[in-house]
Amino acid sequence: MTGAPSWWQRARGHKSFVVGGALSALLVLLAALSLVWSPYPPADIDIPGKLQAPSAAHWFGTDSLGRDIASQLLVGSQNSIVVGFVAVGIGLAVGVCLGCLASARRGWVEEVVMRASDFTFAFPALLSAIMLTAIYGPGLLMSIVAIGIFNIPVFARITRGASNAVWAREYVLAARAAGKGAWRITLDHVLPNIASTLIVQATISFATAILAEAALSYLGLGTQPPQPSWGRMLNEAQTQMFQAPMLAVYPGVAIVLSVLGLNLMGDGLRDLMDPKLARQR
Numbered sequence: 001m002t003g004a005p006s007w008w009q010r011a012r013g014h015k016s017f018v019v020g021g022a023l024s025a026l027l028v029l030l031a032a033l034s035l036v037w038s039p040y041p042p043a044d045i046d047i048p049g050k051l052q053a054p055s056a057a058h059w060f061g062t063d064s065l066g067r068d069i070a071s072q073l074l075v076g077s078q079n080s081i082v083v084g085f086v087a088v089g090i091g092l093a094v095g096v097c098l099g100c101l102a103s104a105r106r107g108w109v110e111e112v113v114m115r116a117s118d119f120t121f122a123f124p125a126l127l128s129a130i131m132l133t134a135i136y137g138p139g140l141l142m143s144i145v146a147i148g149i150f151n152i153p154v155f156a157r158i159t160r161g162a163s164n165a166v167w168a169r170e171y172v173l174a175a176r177a178a179g180k181g182a183w184r185i186t187l188d189h190v191l192p193n194i195a196s197t198l199i200v201q202a203t204i205s206f207a208t209a210i211l212a213e214a215a216l217s218y219l220g221l222g223t224q225p226p227q228p229s230w231g232r233m234l235n236e237a238q239t240q241m242f243q244a245p246m247l248a249v250y251p252g253v254a255i256v257l258s259v260l261g262l263n264l265m266g267d268g269l270r271d272l273m274d275p276k277l278a279r280q281r
Helices: 007-012 015-036 069-105 107-121 125-136 140-167 170-177 182-218 230-240 246-273 275-280
Strands: none
Touching (some): 007 246, 069 230, 107 140, 125 140
16 A cells, blocks of 8 residues: 655646746756856847847847847846845745734734735836836836835735634644744744745746836836846837847747746645645645
């Protein structure tokens, strides 16, 4: 009689998780590779060699300024990774703390935290970036701050909802009866039991951050020249849509595959970490 399959055995048999994990790992590996190597310096301009077709010298061809597309795609992946990690990290660090505070204290504290979250939701990442840009000027840092601020109420709401469910469990009631304080219960019982929910949400928020960064760069509010960015590559390709349409296809495909991979991995993690869904599979 065989035992239940391990988590990794179930993960290897989950198609969404495998495909999403492979695409996400590829994104990370390409970003890491670009730190030490790229076919050409991504900002090098070669006007005589502009709009070249894909070849052995330039795998995806060159843009309207003669810059190597493959090099720009490689180095541009760094922005997606940095924005994703930092912006999601801001949302996790602040949002989880606020959500746990609201759940542990209840009453007026919970009401204040939730209403503050509602207020923050009125300022999406794009609007926040426009306001910050008007004050401090455009740049990658402003994109990270804007997306991070938008992630705070997302994680606060999810943390509060998941924590409230844990606070109603019998073992938490027993811990309270034994004299444990609210913060000790939060650290010992609440956070470990909502960790899987937060991991799944972090994966999905990472994908959203990549999309938001591309949108901000497309509008000229994000990454500034000469640093490559997938969103700005799309913007620059607009003027060459009929002459060289592939200039827009390459960064578009990069964004789609990155977001698709993270979403598929998030869906897979949700299935694998939810005991009810795991039993159904």
